[in-house]
Amino acid sequence: MTTYIPQITIPHQVFANAAASVLLPIALGTGVGFSTRPSxxxxxxxxxxxxxxxPPPQVFGPAWTTLYGLMGYxxxxxxxxxxxxxxSSVEGVRDAKHAATLYTVQLGLNLAWMPLFFGMRKPVAALVDIVALLGLNSYLTYQFFQMDTVAGWCxxxxxxxxxFATYLNTGVGYMNNWRITDEDLLKKRNE
Known part of the structure; x- marks a missing residue:
């Protein structure tokens, strides 16, 4: 079982407001997306x-915006x-606080992936990040189903x-010998 860590957990006021809870991950995801220069x-x-x-690159923006909205809701x-x-029982309140901390941690891991993969071009580090993210979110989905069925389905x-993103990360890493450098990309552009 995880621990509730108030210092790193998104404040309850954000979760209590549906619009804030939905818009926070969308805004953070958009900010990270634009910070890595989309073009x-x-x-x-x-x-x-x-x-x-x-998928074509144009799919990722709408897909992630939808997923961020669903995760916030x-x-x-x-x-x-x-x-x-x-x-809610005392255990239910405790579990919700644990889930809030897990949600905050998973959001941080999610936001770290794009700078790791595209910014630093470290597919191995990005793979470690996304595997941890997938495991954490599988558990969080289970927890959300315990608290609210709609939340679990979201x-x-x-x-x-x-x-699917883990498959893509692994495939790209493997097919590019776990290296994504400007030199390698220039060679591919000129081929």
């Missing part, structure tokens, strides 16, 4: 050797349901997409 990221994506089933529903003193597409 350069799309060029890098096109130049890397890719595994089968890779799920967190709002689960954590407010778990913290409701009228309907997390299912996120876990499915993370599974």
């Amino acid at each position: 350069k990221t799309q060029d890098t994506y096109r130049l890397m050797k890719q595994p089968p089933l890779r 799920a967190a709002h529903r689960a954590i407010t349901a778990g913290l409701n003193p009228l309907t 997390f299912v597409p996120y876990v499915a997409w993370l599974s």
